[in-house]
Amino acid sequence: MGVPRFWREQPHRYRLEGTRCTNCDRVYFPPRWVCPVCRRESVGKMERHKMDGTGTVVASTVVHDPAPGFEDQVPYAVAIIELDEGCRLTTQVSDVADPHDVVPGMRVKSAFRRIQSDGASGVIYYGTKFVPLVEQGSTPS
Amino acid sequence: MIAPPDRENGAPSPFGAPPRHEGHPPHLRPVGIVSYGFYVPRYRIRTETIAQVWGHDGPQTAANLNVRQKSVPGPDEDVATISVEATRQAIDRVGFDPRRVGAIYVGSESHPYAVKPTGTILAAAIGAGPELTAADFEFACKAGTAAMQTAMGLVRSSMVDTALVVAADTSQGAPRNALEYSASAGGAAFLIGSEDIIASLNHTVSFTTDTPDFWRREGQKYPSHGERFTGRPAFFRHVKACAERMMAAMESTPDDYQHAVFHQPNGKFPVNIAKQLGFTMDQIQTGLLAPKIGNTYSAAAPLGLAAVLDIAAPGDRVFVTGYGSGAGSDAFDITVTDAIVDYRKKKSRTVEEHLAKTVDLDYSTYAKYRGKIILGD
Ligand SMILES: [Zn+2]
Numbered sequence: 001m002g003v004p005r006f007w008r009e010q011p012h013r014y015r016l017e018g019t020r021c022t023n024c025d026r027v028y029f030p031p032r033w034v035c036p037v038c039r040r041e042s043v044g045k046m047e048r049h050k051m052d053g054t055g056t057v058v059a060s061t062v063v064h065d066p067a068p069g070f071e072d073q074v075p076y077a078v079a080i081i082e083l084d085e086g087c088r089l090t091t092q093v094s095d096v097a098d099p100h101d102v103v104p105g106m107r108v109k110s111a112f113r114r115i116q117s118d119g120a121s122g123v124i125y126y127g128t129k130f131v132p133l134v135e136q137g138s139t140p141s
Numbered sequence: 142m143i144a145p146p147d148r149e150n151g152a153p154s155p156f157g158a159p160p161r162h163e164g165h166p167p168h169l170r171p172v173g174i175v176s177y178g179f180y181v182p183r184y185r186i187r188t189e190t191i192a193q194v195w196g197h198d199g200p201q202t203a204a205n206l207n208v209r210q211k212s213v214p215g216p217d218e219d220v221a222t223i224s225v226e227a228t229r230q231a232i233d234r235v236g237f238d239p240r241r242v243g244a245i246y247v248g249s250e251s252h253p254y255a256v257k258p259t260g261t262i263l264a265a266a267i268g269a270g271p272e273l274t275a276a277d278f279e280f281a282c283k284a285g286t287a288a289m290q291t292a293m294g295l296v297r298s299s300m301v302d303t304a305l306v307v308a309a310d311t312s313q314g315a316p317r318n319a320l321e322y323s324a325s326a327g328g329a330a331f332l333i334g335s336e337d338i339i340a341s342l343n344h345t346v347s348f349t350t351d352t353p354d355f356w357r358r359e360g361q362k363y364p365s366h367g368e369r370f371t372g373r374p375a376f377f378r379h380v381k382a383c384a385e386r387m388m389a390a391m392e393s394t395p396d397d398y399q400h401a402v403f404h405q406p407n408g409k410f411p412v413n414i415a416k417q418l419g420f421t422m423d424q425i426q427t428g429l430l431a432p433k434i435g436n437t438y439s440a441a442a443p444l445g446l447a448a449v450l451d452i453a454a455p456g457d458r459v460f461v462t463g464y465g466s467g468a469g470s471d472a473f474d475i476t477v478t479d480a481i482v483d484y485r486k487k488k489s490r491t492v493e494e495h496l497a498k499t500v501d502l503d504y505s506t507y508a509k510y511r512g513k514i515i516l517g518d
């Protein structure tokens with residue numbers, strides 16, 4: 001991937017920013033600027049919408065033959081996640097003791113991670129991965 | 142202000158007077174912590190696992206250092222990712238509008254780039270700016286507390302509305318070196334402002350000298366340390382001198398504080414210095430995290446402060462003293478406010494909960510994740 005394209009895609013890669021159609025209230029990730037349901041009626045009515053970052057695994061696989069730059073992480077889990085807003089995306093699931101632990105129904109949340117880098121001297125690409133949702137956010141009484 | 146007894150030449154202190162003390166300018170805004178967040182990678186390696194590889198006595202090493210295990214960043218984690226995760230907790234907890242952040246300072250000795258700021262990556266990831274000033278700070282393990290002092294100045298003088306300070310590191314010790322047992326990873330983030338303060342930053346003082354106790358030259362992967370230099374003339378001298386100056390400035394004694402947090406190059410040094418200064422184990426227990434996660438460098442004292450803020454009561458006074466090799470020490474006198482009660486109703490994970498979820502690594506996986514294995518291409 002080129003540096004300019006990555007830079008343009010920062011909002012949705014870094015912040016999980018999608019769009020919302022204010023005509024029908026549907027949410028889209030990655031962002032769409034025309035709602036496929038409302039079509040012409042949605043033109044100019046699409047707003048930026050930040051996803052909450054929590055979701056559920058709907059399908060998963062364990063990668064043994066890695067993409068370039070992911071050799072250190074083999075074997076790793078790649079999953080289709082359904083965000084709580086209803087959109088689906090394909091992502092790596094990190095921070096698991098065993099990638100086979102990533103199974104449909106597992107709750108996950110987004111995390112800011114290194115995705116790739118152009119060798120030892122090139123740019124580092126950051127973005128969103130998913131990790132197990134374990135902390136439900138309690139506080140001591 | 143009362144000068145500490147060992148102040149050289151009896152010269153006047155270069156630091157301003159604390160609020161409500163004689164000589165403090167009345168027009169300055171109050172300053173304090175508005176929200177905080179933290180992040181420690183999930184992976185751990187046990188001291189005994191490292192000792193086994195090098196033929197050292199595991200239980201003895203763990204006892205000598207008072208470090209049972211240390212945190213290890215995953216292969217997709219670095220200071221930028223840790224900073225973002227810590228900051229997101231701080232911002233999300235109070236629903237803070239990131240566009241109010243006027244300054245972002247990230248203190249670390251392991252920034253991912255040699256040239257290109259971590260602060261800009263952080264700003265983009267949280268949706269702050271572009272109207273803000275940002276810079277990365279470096280001063281070994283006290284880069285974060287130095288950044289905190291700068292933020293205090295900008296907020297107190299009304300130059301910015303709110304400043305974001307992050308202290309984070311993913312430090313490395315050379316394999317088999319004593320540092321390998323402690324050098325770990327973590328981060329803490331603080332929104333520093335003058336409204337809705339949960340912990341008031343009353344005062345700060347520092348003590349800084351040119352001491353070659355620990356360094357890393359440009360391009361070197363692992364740091365070096367001046368063996369006999371690391372203890373008495375470095376950590377202990379600076380932390381003690383700085384802490385004494387703080388108590389002299391505040392006209393306080395250890396009894397005035399409910400909690401104390403010191404820099405934690407291992408689990409032993411903070412306990413020793415606390416004793417020397419007259420603090421008890423009760424006072425330092427909450428903020429003493431090194432036994433569970435090792436030395437998180439810039440994040441060590443800030444993470445300890447976060448753990449204290451998780452449980453402190455309104456009115457509790459907190460004594461924080463960081464240390465960075467090279468060498469310097471920064472001390473803070475902090476008072477937890479009544480606002481902490483409502484703040485805690487906005488539920489978020491605590492340091493204790495966060496550190497409880499771990500994945501143990503064997504040495505070979507740890508070595509691979511930390512880039513300690515040399516590939517033949
Ligand atoms: Zn629509």
